[in-house]
Amino acid sequence: EIVLTQSPATLSLSPGERATLSCRASQSVSSYLAWYQQKPGQAPRLLIYDASNRATGIPARFSGSGSGTDFTLTISSLEPEDFAVYYCQQRSNWPPGYTFGQGTKLEIK
Amino acid sequence: QVQLVESGGGVVQPGRSLRLSCAASGFTFSSYGMHWVRQAPGKGLEWVAVISYDGSNKYYADSVKGRFTISRDNSKNTLYLQMNSLRAEDTAVYYCAKDKGQGDYGDLNAFDIWGQGTMVTVSS
Numbered sequence: 001e002i003v004l005t006q007s008p009a010t011l012s013l014s015p016g017e018r019a020t021l022s023c024r025a026s027q028s029v030s031s032y033l034a035w036y037q038q039k040p041g042q043a044p045r046l047l048i049y050d051a052s053n054r055a056t057g058i059p060a061r062f063s064g065s066g067s068g069t070d071f072t073l074t075i076s077s078l079e080p081e082d083f084a085v086y087y088c089q090q091r092s093n094w095p096p097g098y099t100f101g102q103g104t105k106l107e108i109k
Numbered sequence: 110q111v112q113l114v115e116s117g118g119g120v121v122q123p124g125r126s127l128r129l130s131c132a133a134s135g136f137t138f139s140s141y142g143m144h145w146v147r148q149a150p151g152k153g154l155e156w157v158a159v160i161s162y163d164g165s166n167k168y169y170a171d172s173v174k175g176r177f178t179i180s181r182d183n184s185k186n187t188l189y190l191q192m193n194s195l196r197a198e199d200t201a202v203y204y205c206a207k208d209k210g211q212g213d214y215g216d217l218n219a220f221d222i223w224g225q226g227t228m229v230t231v232s233s
Contacts, residue, residue: 001171034219036154043204043226044146044154049219055209056221087154091218096168098144098156 002026002092006101012109019075021104023088028068032091035064035073038103039084047086048073075106083108111135111222113205118227121195131188131205131224139163139183142208142217145190147201148226157203158190161213168214173199195231202226 003026013019023033031051036044046055048064051071061076075082088101117129129145145157158169158179167179178191188205204226210216 032218036220038154043223044220045223046209046219046221049209049221055219089154089156089219093215096159096214097170098159100154100156103153 001095001097002029002090002099004088004090004099004101006086006088006104008104009102010105010107012107013078014109015078015080017078019073019078019082019106021073021075021086021106023066023071023073023101025069025071025090029090029092031067033064033066033071034089035062036087036089037082037084038087044087078106080108082106111207113207113222113224115203115205115224115227118203118229120230120232122233123196123231125195126191126193127195127229129190129192129203129205129227129229131190133186133188133207136207136222138181138186140211142210142212142214143179143181143188144206144208144217144220145177145179145188146204146206146220146223147199147229148204149198149201152201155201159208159214159217160188161217162211166214192229195229197231200229200231202228 033051035048038044052064206220207222208217209219209221
């Protein structure tokens with residue numbers, strides 16, 4: 001099973017600052033990597049798919065990069081509504097299945 | 110608008126069964142792969158199962174294999190999760206999620222629409 005490791009576990013920043021979140025896979029996942037945002041009491045929301053494509057309606061301040069085993073989600077200038085938990089997710093070719101990272105909590109400093 | 114609404118959650122004793130439903134609207138349900146994802150209280154996300162657009166391919170997480178069955182009725186725009194032999198560790202919010210992809214497993218890479226979730230508590 002492919003393991004996704006996110007870092008840092010918690011990131012404390014102020015509005016207007018740049019956020020860089022990391023996701024590392026235990027083996028190559030090609031570009032089958034997605035990012036989600038989850039706020040308390042809400043379902044997750046897809047932000048990025050296929051490593052670098054923004055989902056419908058996602059602001060341009062969110063961007064994704066990487067391939068193989070190392071991926072990054074960047075929020076260029078934090079808005080108050082961006083403070084949440086972020087998860088990465090991958091699809092395995094074999095055995096079939098999906099895994100999520102353990103999450104990065106982005107909190108207000 | 111595009112919407113997924115789960116139902117069927119509740120409190121159940123260990124070893125018993127429960128069936129979850131997910132009603133879809135606002136998109137062509139029969140064209141998309143669908144998933145169940147769960148989240149234990151205070152924990153992260155765990156993928157549970159996926160089913161292809163026509164129901165011909167199904168895959169499960171090791172933690173539920175042999176106990177849970179995913180199915181769909183495209184005539185009713187509804188996704189199901191039959192959960193048998195429930196354990197305390199199955200306690201979680203269960204979300205149904207639409208995949209962005211329309212093909213078979215190899216095209217199903219990201220979950221673009223999520224329901225609001227239904228809580229399942231396994232306790233004696």
